[in-house]
Structures are given as structure tokens and as C-alpha cells.
Amino acid sequence: MNLDTNIDNNTLLKKDNINFKGKLSRWYRFLLTNKGIFFGSLITFIVIFCVVFAPLVTTYDPLKQDITKRLTPPMWQDGGSIEHILGTDSMGRDLLTRIIYGGRFSLLLGLTSVLIALMVGTLFGLITGYYGGFLENILMRIVDIQLGFPFIILVVIILSIAEPTFWVLSALFSLLLWPGYARVVRSILLSEKSAAYVLAAKSLGASDFRIIIIYIARNIIPSMLLMSTMDIATIIITEAMLGFVGLGTPPPAPTWGNIMADGKNYISTAWWVITFPGVAIWITLFGINLFGDNLQQFVNPKLRKKY
């Protein structure tokens, strides 16, 4: 890698920014005019807003117990009150509050794990895709192992050894996800590497670093964005599932998974405890998937005219 040329090319870089414009404005136009993307991100933003500003949305403390009010039904059922809109759980805690605070955990977990996986995977994919050889072989074998490993068993084994804290879970998820990113980045790189514009840049003396960062990286961004939204959705579901079978973060701190695990014990008497966290997941993932689905049409133009 030759970094010197990069400094010399600073002026050129600015000029390139202008050239970006055409591509970027196409992006904006697509993002703004596509209804699916609009509604998808609207739903997602509302969820994120509720979760981030949880203390403003609800005045209850998610951990405050009130045994006298345990298992109060939601407000529209007999015995429910306006005080607890979605009712209370087995400890008399407000369910809506717990779901909102639980969303903090799930969303943050998804975001953190995907960011780590994205960074590691992209870096590894870029290096292996561009240089090939030995590292590439190692990467492909790691991907093979990852594809061949029954990950659910791995996760269950690890979580019964290690305490499933936030960081353990995010480390685990990013460990599972990064080879996927590396693989996609690598395959895009492979197809772009021999493209005419890269050859042109090379013959003009551009460094490897510059070619990867300036020319190829931006072709990768849409695919990466798509993959990360889909992966965040998967992580949210998986976390809930792990919590549900009792392998997620232990109470009292609420997560969508452990609220459901608690609700499972009262499924015949208090349907709401287990139902509403699922509804919360559904709304959140609906937003994310609607967004991702439409983004896919941008990433993969073949699909565009069909939806």
C-alpha cells in the first residue's frame, strides 16, 4: 500500500466529491420518493424515539414492583385501569414501561453487534478480496465453518457457560455475523476489481488504498446497509428467543426476551404479558423489514420495477 500518493491527491479528492454528487442525488431521490422506505423508516424512527426518550414516554420506573397490582389486565379489559395501559406483569410492574425499556436493550444490542461485525467484516473482506492469496483462503474456510456450524447449538452452549450480559451477547452475535459481511464485500470487490474504471485509476497511478476507499467502497455501501438492517432484525428476534428459553440477560433489567420468559409462566391466566412484547417486536421489525425490502430494490435494480 502506498500512502504518499494519497496526500498528493488531496486536491483530486475534492474534485471527486463533486463527481459523487450525481450518484448521491440519485440515492436521495430514491430514498425520498419510495413509499416503502418512507413508511419503514418512519415506523423505525418512532420506535427509536420511544426507546431513546423512554422517560418522557412513560413516567413509571420499569423496575418498581407493586405486588398489590400484580397481573392487572390491560385497560380495555375488566379490571384494567388507565394507569396501566397494557396491564402489569407478575411483579406488578407496568408492562408498557418494561416493553419500552426492554426495547433499549434489544435495539442497542442489534446496533452494536452489527456495527462491530460490519467493521471487522468489511475490513477483512476488502483486504482479502483485493489481495487474495493466503488470507483469502483463511477467510473462505472461516465462512465455510460458520455456514456449517449449527449456530443455535453454539449459542446455547456458550450462553450456558458465560453469563449472558450485553457485551457477551454482542460479542457472540458479531462473531457469528462478521464472516457474512466479509464474504459479501469480497465478492463485490472481486467483480469490481477488474472493472474498467479501476484499471483506469490504477494506470493513472492511484494507490491500492485510494482505489479501495474512494472507488470501490462506495459500491459496497448499499449492500452493507441492506445486510445490516436485515441482521439487526435477526438479532432482535434471536435475543428475544434466547431470553424466552431462559438463556438471555437475566432479570430484573427488562429485555423483550425475559419479559416473554416471565409471561410464559402466566400464559393461561395473563395473556397480555407474553403477547405485547411480541407485538412490540412485530412493529419494530415491520419498520426495519419494510425499509430493508425497498432498499433491496435500490441495491438490486433488477427487482426495482417489480415492486
Add this chain to the structure above:
Amino acid sequence: MKQIIIKRLIIGLFVILVVTMLTFALLQLFPGDPAKMIAPWAGEETLIEIRKSFGLDSPFHIQVLKFYQDALKGDFGESFFYREEVRTLLFSYFPRTIYLTLGALLMALVISIPLGVLSALNRDSFIDRIVLFISITSQSLPNFWLALMFILFFAVKLGLFPAGGYGSWQHLFLPSFALACTLIATFIRSIRSMMIDVLEQDFIKASEARGIPRLYIIKKGLRNTFVPLLTLFTMQLGYMLGGAVVIEFIFNYPGIGLLAMQAVLRRDYPLIQGLVVLISTVFIILNLLVDLSYTYLDPRIRKEEL
């Protein structure tokens, strides 16, 4: 082509080797003594005996080597908990999971074919939007939660289907339905886009102009979607196997998912190893099939990726 398959199979063997090794290493990290799990109230002498009879007293590398030696003969030892050959256990539990998966496939096809065709025929209409809504919803619902809702509604409230267990097709219905959930989304989408592709082709327009019935045209179009759907299904199988673990857990359905869950919770080392080998083998074969079907469908990647 032959070379590619052989190469992939060798890689597959390598993967199984690494995966079992990893599992071994992870199991070593388990807190607690497996001998104690087998006989919780046994005295020290009995514990030593148990360790000896299961080979738990020998050093790590000897255990690993012995495992490979036996595994090559197709022998995965005896389950700590069931006191049965792991092989027999796998043979009796695995088919049930296959039934479950096939049930899910059938369910997904029954639901998504009419919906996909309907939305392709009424593109960008209200119906299309509703189908889109259904497909994204089915993609967004956690399947274990859906399973619980099914139990709550169909089993507890209406009493139409049993809430769990194994035996008749009724026992299969709810778990397969819950498992089909994610498949439905992908199926609807691909059926829709492939149908649109077909409907736009000249020969369809020509036959329409000649007054050939719509139904015939749809049948023609559906035939084209068959191979891609199979590929999609195979791709989803790995994900479905993960989902099956929880679904089987919820419905108390005795397939390999439930077996795996219990094996880990009971520290049943030989059973865990056997399951890991079985599932990774299935994954590897499926991945190979998917890649091969890709090369079959799209000859351009024939040289590069594999």
C-alpha cells in the same frame, strides 16, 4: 464439475473436523462435572467409576482422538442421560424434524402460491398492498411467539389442535405453521416477481391475445418458479433448523431441536457431539446443493465462486 464437488466435500470434512473440535473445547469449559450430572447423589467412588466407564478420566487429547476413532466407525458413544446409543437416538429423532420441516414447506406453498399469483396479477393495486403487508408481517413475527399465540388461540381457546406432543398430523399442524412463517415471506416475494416476469413475456401476451384461458397461463408461469423456490427453501433450511429448536421446545415436539436443547442443559456430551456432527453434515450438504443449483441456474458463476 466433478472436481468442484470433490473439493467441496473435502472442505466439508475439514469443517466437521473443526466444528467437533470446537465443540469439544467448549464442552471442556462447562462448569461442573458431567459425572455428577449422571448420578447427582453418588459417592466419590461411584463418580470415579462413572468417569472411567465413559472415558471422562483420560486426558483431553485422548478423549478427542478416541471420539474421532469411534466416529469414523459411525459410533458416537452412549448418551449419558438416555443410556442409549447416540446413533439410535439420532435415527429416531431426526425424521420427526424432517416431517416438521416438510410440513412447513407444504404450508408455506399452500399459503404463498395463491397470494403471490394474486398480487402478480393485480400489480400495484390494493390487493398487492395487502399481500405485501402479509409478507412483511410474516417476516417480522418471531416464530416462537407466533407458536405461543397459536397455542393460546387454536389449542387453549378453540381446542382445535393439540397444544403439544407428537403422534398424528394434528400434532404437526401448529408447529409447522409457526415454522412456515419466515418461508411464506420469501416465497410470496419470489413467486410474485417471477410471475410478473412471466406475464411480461411475449409468448404469454400472444397466448392471451389468442384467448387461451388465464388459468393455463398461470400454470405455465408457476412451472417456471419451481426450481428457484426449491433453492430458496434449501437456503432457508439452516435458518429453519434453528427455528425448529425453539418451536420443538414450545410444542414439546420430540425432534432433534428439543433433543439438542435438552442435551446441552443436561451436559450430555456424547449426544451433543453426535448432534453437532449430524447437523453440520446436513448444513454442508445443503449448502453444496444450493451452490450447485446456482451454478446450474446461472452458468456465469460456474468458474469463480466455487
